[in-house]
Amino acid sequence: MKYHGRVDVSPYDALLFVSFGGPEKPDDVVPFLENVTRGRGIPRERLVEVGQHYFDRGGKSPINDQNRAFLAALRSDLAASGVDLPVYWGNRNWDPYLSDAVAQMRADGVERAAVFATSAYSSYSSCRQYRENLFEACERSGAVEDAPVLDKLRHYYNHPGFVEPVVDGVLASIADLPEAERDGARILFVTHSIPTAMNEAAGPDGGAYVAQHLDVADVIAQRVAAERGVTHEWDLVYCSRSGAPHIPWLEPDVNDHLEELAAKAPEDGGGSAVVMCPVGFVSDHMEVVYDLDTEAMATAEKLGIQARRSPTAGEAPRFVAAVRDLVVERAAVERGEATERAVVGSRGPGPDRCPAGCCFNQRSQLPTLAGADSPQYSE
Ligand SMILES: CC1=C(CCC(=O)O)c2cc3nc(cc4[nH]c(cc5[nH]c(cc1n2)c(C)c5CCC(=O)O)c(CCC(=O)O)c4C)C(CCC(=O)O)=C3C
Numbered sequence: 266m267k268y269h270g271r272v273d274v275s276p277y278d279a280l281l282f283v284s285f286g287g288p289e290k291p292d293d294v295v296p297f298l299e300n301v302t303r304g305r306g307i308p309r310e311r312l313v314e315v316g317q318h319y320f321d322r323g324g325k326s327p328i329n330d331q332n333r334a335f336l337a338a339l340r341s342d343l344a345a346s347g348v349d350l351p352v353y354w355g356n357r358n359w360d361p362y363l364s365d366a367v368a369q370m371r372a373d374g375v376e377r378a379a380v381f382a383t384s385a386y387s388s389y390s391s392c393r394q395y396r397e398n399l400f401e402a403c404e405r406s407g408a409v410e411d412a413p414v415l416d417k418l419r420h421y422y423n424h425p426g427f428v429e430p431v432v433d434g435v436l437a438s439i440a441d442l443p444e445a446e447r448d449g450a451r452i453l454f455v456t457h458s459i460p461t462a463m464n465e466a467a468g469p470d471g472g473a474y475v476a477q478h479l480d481v482a483d484v485i486a487q488r489v490a491a492e493r494g495v496t497h498e499w500d501l502v503y504c505s506r507s508g509a510p511h512i513p514w515l516e517p518d519v520n521d522h523l524e525e526l527a528a529k530a531p532e533d534g535g536g537s538a539v540v541m542c543p544v545g546f547v548s549d550h551m552e553v554v555y556d557l558d559t560e561a562m563a564t565a566e567k568l569g570i571q572a573r574r575s576p577t578a579g580e581a582p583r584f585v586a587a588v589r590d591l592v593v594e595r596a597a598v599e600r601g602e603a604t605e606r607a608v609v610g611s612r613g614p615g616p617d618r619c620p621a622g623c624c625f626n627q628r629s630q631l632p633t634l635a636g637a638d639s640p641q642y643s644e
């Protein structure tokens with residue numbers, strides 16, 4: 266879509282970009298992990314292991330530089346499209362912190378902001394916890410009632426601007442395999458494992474985390490098939506399992522799944538080539554560079570499987586433009602105007618305001634913003 270002149274994004278006077286955060290140097294690693302895992306019952310050994318992944322890479326996560334690049338691209342896209350909105354950046358777990366961003370917004374007189382989170386799917390960890398953190402950030406700088414109203418944009422896992430760069434990435438990774446392996450390559454869609462109970466409570470009706478991934482994986486596989494004229498088998502697999510061993514998390518783990526594929530004959534769905542598509546992640550952050558590029562790649566090599574890892578949406582211009590479109594769409598909705606909603610797959614666009622109890626977590630029960638029961642929405 267081409268915009269002419271200034272685009273009406275009222276009632277918004279800002280855009281708030283929220284991300285996970287990550288360490289920038291070795292001294293940050295332990296306090297960062299403490300921020301992430303406070304009160305979450307993560308075993309000591311797991312923390313030492315994950316800490317080592319950061320130390321092995323100079324104590325620096327790639328996520329902050331990726332967010333800086335995304336923000337630069339987003340600001341240029343907004344300016345070039347006639348969308349006049351300041352963009353603020355706040356992380357849940359590391360500097361620049363979300364509470365500082367919200368305090369700055371208050372100081373600057375921001376009254377209402379659209380909120381984009383670098384997390385595309387529904388679940389406690391990937392949505393509701395962000396909404397709890399929005400509440401907490403507002404509360405820290407004064408009364409929640411007179412903080413800027415924060416409208417979290419709808420989930421975008423099924424927005425074409427998120428999906429299209431991922432499809433192109435899978436196609437490029439298939440093309441990068443040896444020619445004889447391409448047509449038989451299996452696509453492994455990879456996402457972050459979460460406790461099975463967290464998936465059961467995900468979304469308004471439960472099960473949304475897995476259902477959303479399956480839906481978008483099917484779209485991507487169909488588009489790849491249409492483009493190549495070859496149908497590729499695919500599976501949804503998981504990485505980054507954490508927590509106590511007796512608590513069930515989503516399976517199969519990507520490494521176990523590779524072992525299983527290697528043990529099967531080709532006619533039983535075994536295979537000698539895979540493309541790992543990290544569809545659950547928005548940028549090539551630590552889960553991608555460690556769990557996939559380092560660990561799963563080593564597993565594949567050991568098993569004699571040809572593997573490629575396809576890129577995340579990252580700062581692809583279509584994804585950046587999708588953020589702008591979501592803001593323009595939501596602004597129209599909040600003004601009470603009819604608007605088109607770009608969407609792919611079979612689930613339709615998600616709700617603008619998460620219903621009360623959406624992605625509920627028995628163990629947390631903290632107040633949230635941006636849901637139908639938000640104290641900011643009691644007009
Ligand atoms: C669903 C999901 C996403 C995707 C959605 C989203 O992006 O939000 C995600 C992203 C990320 N997770 C990240 C890092 C970590 N996650 C941890 C722990 C956990 N993640 C969980 C879930 C998710 N996590 C869960 C259920 C836990 C257990 C503890 C708890 O119940 O909260 C731990 C502690 C160690 C461990 O337990 O493994 C770390 C260090 C980083 C930063 C990467 C970087 O630095 O580049 C990113 C983007």
Ligand SMILES: [Fe+2]
Binds near residue numbers: 457
């Ligand atoms: Fe995580």
